[in-house]
Amino acid sequence: xxxxxxxxxxxxxxxxxxxxxxxxxxxxxxxxxxxxxxxxxxxxxxxxxxxxxxxxxxxxxxxxxxxxxxxxxxxxxxxxxxxxxxxxxxxxxxxxxxxxxxxxxxxxxxxxxxxxxxxxxxxxxxxxxxxxxxxxxxxxxxxxxxxxxxxxxxxxxxxxxxxxxxxxxxxxxxxxxxxxxxxxxxxxxxxxxxxxxxxxxxxxxxxxxxxxxxxxxxxxxxxxxxxxxxxxxxxxxxxxxxxxxxxxxxxxxxxxxxxxxxxxxxxxxxxxxxxxxxxxxxxxxxxxxxxxxxxxxxxxxxxxxxxxxxxxxxxxxxxxxxxxxxxxxxxxxxxxxxxxxxxxxxxxxxxxxxxxxxxxxxxxxxxxxxxxxxxxxxxxxxxxxxxxxxxxxxxxxxxxxxxxxxxxxxxxxxxxxxxxxxxxxxxxxxxxxxxxxxxxxxxxxxxxxxxxxxxxxxxxxxxxxxxxxxxxxxxxxxxxxxxxxxxxxxxxxxxxxxxxxxxxxxxxxxx
Numbered sequence: 001x002x003x004x005x006x007x008x009x010x011x012x013x014x015x016x017x018x019x020x021x022x023x024x025x026x027x028x029x030x031x032x033x034x035x036x037x038x039x040x041x042x043x044x045x046x047x048x049x050x051x052x053x054x055x056x057x058x059x060x061x062x063x064x065x066x067x068x069x070x071x072x073x074x075x076x077x078x079x080x081x082x083x084x085x086x087x088x089x090x091x092x093x094x095x096x097x098x099x100x101x102x103x104x105x106x107x108x109x110x111x112x113x114x115x116x117x118x119x120x121x122x123x124x125x126x127x128x129x130x131x132x133x134x135x136x137x138x139x140x141x142x143x144x145x146x147x148x149x150x151x152x153x154x155x156x157x158x159x160x161x162x163x164x165x166x167x168x169x170x171x172x173x174x175x176x177x178x179x180x181x182x183x184x185x186x187x188x189x190x191x192x193x194x195x196x197x198x199x200x201x202x203x204x205x206x207x208x209x210x211x212x213x214x215x216x217x218x219x220x221x222x223x224x225x226x227x228x229x230x231x232x233x234x235x236x237x238x239x240x241x242x243x244x245x246x247x248x249x250x251x252x253x254x255x256x257x258x259x260x261x262x263x264x265x266x267x268x269x270x271x272x273x274x275x276x277x278x279x280x281x282x283x284x285x286x287x288x289x290x291x292x293x294x295x296x297x298x299x300x301x302x303x304x305x306x307x308x309x310x311x312x313x314x315x316x317x318x319x320x321x322x323x324x325x326x327x328x329x330x331x332x333x334x335x336x337x338x339x340x341x342x343x344x345x346x347x348x349x350x351x352x353x354x355x356x357x358x359x360x361x362x363x364x365x366x367x368x369x370x371x372x373x374x375x376x377x378x379x380x381x382x383x384x385x386x387x388x389x390x391x392x393x394x395x396x397x398x399x400x401x402x403x404x405x406x407x408x409x410x411x412x413x414x415x416x417x418x419x420x421x422x423x424x425x426x427x428x429x430x431x432x433x434x435x436x437x438x439x440x441x442x443x444x445x446x447x448x449x450x451x452x453x454x455x456x457x458x459x460x461x462x463x464x465x466x467x468x469x470x471x472x473x474x475x476x477x478x479x480x481x482x483x484x485x486x487x488x489x490x491x492x493x494x495x496x497x498x499x500x501x502x503x504x505x506x507x508x509x510x511x
Contacts (some may be wrong), residue, residue, distance in 0.1 A: 003158065006052050015075060025169045043078030050082060055133060056155035058082050058121035060185060065392070080396070082278055088116035088124050094143045101226035109224050109231075113141065121191050122148055122297065127234065130216035131220075138234035139221060140294075142195065149193050155426045156186055181295045184388065185381055192297040195230035202232065208271040210458045215291045235292050237284035239401055240500045251285060257405035258413050259291050265417040268300070268390060269307050276300035276389040300389035308425070310390060314418045318411050322349040335379050347375045448468030 009014065013032045037045070050061040064071050065079035095106050095113065102109055119125075128141045163178035191197050197221035209215055224231035225473035238245045240260075246253060260283070267274035275282070277298040284292050302310070309332050316325035326345035327333045335344055375381075402408050 002055070003053055004032070004296060005035075007046070008035055009037060010049035010052070011036045012049050015043070015046060015071070025340045042083075043075040046075065047078050047082050050079075051086070054151065054155075055086060055121040055145060056152050059152070060155075064181075070342075076392075076395075085215060086119045086121050086124075088119035089145060091115050091126070093146060094124070094126060094141075097143050097146060098141070101229045102224060110139075110141070111136070121145075122189070123195075123230075128231070130224075139224075139231050139233050140218070141459065142225075142230040144193065144228040146194065152189050152193075156182065156189075158395065159185065162383060166233050188298055191299075194227050196227060198230055198296050199225050199232070201299045204273060205267070205271075205275070205296070208267065208273060212263070213292075214259045214289070216286075217293055217296070220421075235284060235286065235294060237286040237292055240280040240285070240404070241401060245254065246285060246404070248419075249285075251289060253404040254408075256285065256291070257401040257408050260397055260401045260404075261408075261410070261413045262417050263291060264393065265414055266391070267420045268302060269311050269417065270300045272307050274300050274302075274306070274390075274393065276393050278393055278397050278400065280403070283400065298389075302387075302390055302392060306387060307421075309334075309387075311418050311421050312426075315416055315422055317352050317355070318415055318418070320352060320354055322346075325352075329381075336380055339379050344375075344379055347378065351375065359505075368414055467494045 013029050013036065016029050047061055050057040061079045062081045065076045065082070066136035070078070091113070096118070098109070098113075099106055102319065106113060109130075110128040111131045114127040116124045123144045126141045126143065128139045130137055130139055158181045160179065163182045166173050166178045191242050199222060202217055202220045205217055209217070218235050221231040221233075222400055238249060238251075239254075240246070243253070246256065260278075263273060264278060275293050275296060275298075277295060282295045284294070286292050309328055312328045313325055316322065316328065323341070323345045325348045326335075326341050329344060330337065330341055344476060398408075398410060401413075425433065
């Protein structure tokens with residue numbers, strides 16, 4: 001009730017297309033809009049309502065920002081502003097949590113600890129100083145909000161209720177899988193609630209990018225990391241949100257835009273492991289001109305199938321090979337086989353050709369994905385959960401890059417990374433690699449064949465013995481069957497008594 005009132009009051013119901021709703025839901029939305037503030041904007045009102053409702057709702061808003069296919073791109077952009085909008089909790093509370101998590105007094109781990117310098121829905125960050133045998137160094141200390149895990153568990157039940165209600169009210173919404181949105185939110189939050197997993201993500205990505213130019217990430221301090229506390233290298237740099245500061249420092253903004261796009265594509269397509277929250281508040285440029293990413297609480301993974309899909313889709317649009325783009329969708333199973341590949345290629349052409357008729361600075365990946373979402377409805381394509389974070393991050397990364405270079409040519413920038421991956425994985429060398437992998441798998445299967453035959457022979461012998469002597473039941477099974485039969489008999493007897501009483505009653509009334 002509180003959530004409904006707050007959302008209605010802040011104007012969030014204005015985002016609902018009432019003409020698509022059943023009559024009862026349409027009436028409820030119209031009544032709710034009677035109490036909304038007249039000066040609010042739908043997307044910004046939704047963001048404001050979620051801030052008022054607390055950390056769980058802020059996290060939901062941040063996650064909905066990853067689903068422009070559900071809320072629309074304009075609203076998704078408004079929800080992106082929810083980053084770091086929560087009030088901090090007191091330093092003494094953070095100190096108590098650090099001492100509890102690390103099992104010792106603060107002075108054993110940190111020489112200094114500042115007041116909070118940033119606060120988000122799940123955690124806040126302090127600047128710390130460490131003095132040890134290696135000298136003095138600055139670190140960032142991320143501390144989870146006390147009790148935030150209990151709050152999330154409670155609010156998730158509300159989110160599931162709303163998602164199921166949406167599916168019941170509008171069966172077409174099932175294609176967008178609102179319940180799976182909450183599932184993904186729950187999994188994301190579960191990872192964010194354990195700082196050791198974020199440290200592991202940093203460690204894994206550090207191995208992936210060891211030879212990458214122009215991109216680096218902070219190193220975690222495992223000694224001072226626990227489930228609710230993460231300590232990592234402090235990064236001094238200029239945030240990408242400070243465009244004027246970057247320009248004043250002499251950085252080439254066009255070059256920075258290129259680094260952002262190509263770094264993300266390398267991680268997503270080459271590694272299949274990428275930072276899925278690359279908004280401008282989580283990116284900065286250090287003194288050496290390297291792009292540095294922080295806050296690895298939300299990570300995305302893409303299997304070989306999804307990476308191949310993304311690479312071939314991008315390459316198909318770059319080369320205007322729309323039939324191949326359509327074929328990739330069918331090969332991946334994203335479009336039901338009941339549809340025509342040629343018809344789908346025609347729809348893809350309707351998206352691609354207008355883009356190629358425009359100047360580079362007029363081409364938007366966000367607009368492309370908007371059109372793609374419209375096509376998915378026409379061809380009965382369901383939302384692919386494994387592609388959600390990939391699509392969302394691509395849109396966010398493009399937006400960050402275009403703030404630095406409004407005339408960014410997305411296709412030309414992406415082409416070297418995409419082409420290199422396709423040549424390496426789908427060209428002659430890639431096919432040889434696939435052949436080698438398949439040969440190894442076949443060899444493993446052959447080595448397992450004798451044990452499989454032995455197990456099959458043993459199973460056949462047991463079935464033959466059971467057929468001759470009957471199947472033996474364990475005492476527990478006999479007891480369970482007896483209880484089930486007793487329950488069934490009780491209900492049968494009750495039903496007979498009800499019938500008997502009813503017959504007597506009818507006879508008495510007739511008499």
